[in-house]
Amino acid sequence: MKFKKEKLIEILLFLCAMLSVFTTLGIVYTLIFESINFFAEVSIIDFLTDTQWTPLFTDKHYGILPLLSGTFLTSFIAIGVALPIGLSIAVYLNEYASNRFRTIIKPLLEILAAIPTVVYGFFALTVVTPFLQNFIPNLASFNALSPGIVMGIMIIPMISSLSDDAIASVPGSLREASLGLGATRFQTAFKVMIPSALSGIVVSVILAISRAIGETMIVAIAAGQQPNLTLDPTVPISTITTYIVQISLGDVPHNSPEYRTLFAAGLTLFIFTFILNNISFYIKNKFTLKYN
């Protein structure tokens, strides 16, 4: 009797854990199933090579490139902001700051990642864009630059925290050997610690890129929602995520072509984040083997 109850509980707990597998299957099934319907109407070659994305116009074009260029442009700007700052924080906390300072500042930095993204979007639109227009007069009120920068601020803690862990896991003997040879802390940090922690740092950057390309509300609010095949950060653009939100705000009839474009765009986004995440797991696994 008791044995049966124990087994039952274990099975229940197991089913809860299995829900994660069903979630993944659900995501993959949903995206692929609706995308197959989409690609029955639109050729995959048009989807990948057409330079216009206008599913809501009378002259319909289904080229994903403008959405991709917007997605990568904002992400690139975000990483350009977050990588130097985040890495400097990681080096500073490991090589210069006291332990006490480090334990206090790390949770405070996490607050940056906890602010809701609509709030960051509002920040980009009403504070950062007008501020940048002082220096870049031809900056449109909706652009890729300002949401990119703000997104960068948001992902600083992601890079700083993961890179900090990576540097902290480098054996202290390497640091001592370098300092013992007469190197300064700066030289030790950049010529010994960073190269030794490189794989962990790369993991943090890849995860940050994956986070940035999936970010939605900041771009939806501040970038203009206009699919534009350009790498010019001063003009309005759209991203994959922005497009999905834009369509969802209207009333989309089920089984309409607009409905299916959501999933084709979603599948494209999912493929990119999936590949990036798995590259990072791969590097991470190799990395942990190295020092153990």
Added chain:
Amino acid sequence: MKRWSDIIFKYFGLACTFIGLFLLSVFIYKIISIGIERIDWNFLTNYPSRRPERAGILSAIMGSVWIIVLTAIISVPIGISAGLYLEEYGKGKTWYNKLIELNITNLAGVPSIIYGLLGLEIFNRSLSLGGSLLSGASTLALLILPIIIVSTREAVRAVPNSIREASFALGASKWQTVWRAVIPSSLSGILTGVILAISRAVGEAAPLIVVGALAYVPFVPNGPMSDFTVLPIQIFNWTSRPQHGFLVNASAAIIVLLAITLFLNLIVIIMRIRREKLTKK
């Protein structure tokens, strides 16, 4: 010469550490200076309106409360159970346990808007729940499950084995040990993860928009099947309007949203610092 680079980097690193927090404080200051005058009893108890000075956030706040409560009811028991299974039962490295672990790490990296598409297809359409609170809460529950599972695992892993062995030695069964020894010892850690996950759910707008939450809701939800909006969507809606009055409203609503998020995160920080002190002793 050598020393200079050290001194410069010391200040540069310090500046980097604080630049994000500095910009955030500037922003919060600006928001408060624009929005604080708008926060009064009427703003909290009015429905949205076409006239900004009459609009309020009652339906958005009540929608957020509904969503959070439903999301927590769905995700907390499942998340904790899954975490317990993986740490306490799933230790034998069978292929399906490895598969589950790989899955959870992968799910944690899936953009929130993809969960929205899942919710749209499964909850909204296939299960015919429409754009209801239940659809939205189920979607957010799946979204925050990985956070709850991972933090439950970390909390449970930190419980010393001696506690389990003592319980077994007294004749307790596996589940009695988990229920009466492991969970109580790891409760604060589990709770920290739950609060963190909920604070994440409070701020989400994108997946709820995709699942079918509405932007204009002039009523308070009356049950899980009701249509709804939430605070972040209301803010998004006001932000995308040209009139200045709505920007003021958006600032005021952001003050309310930030107050909730920062309060939840403060609890998390305090709980973490307490636990670190305890483990050091």
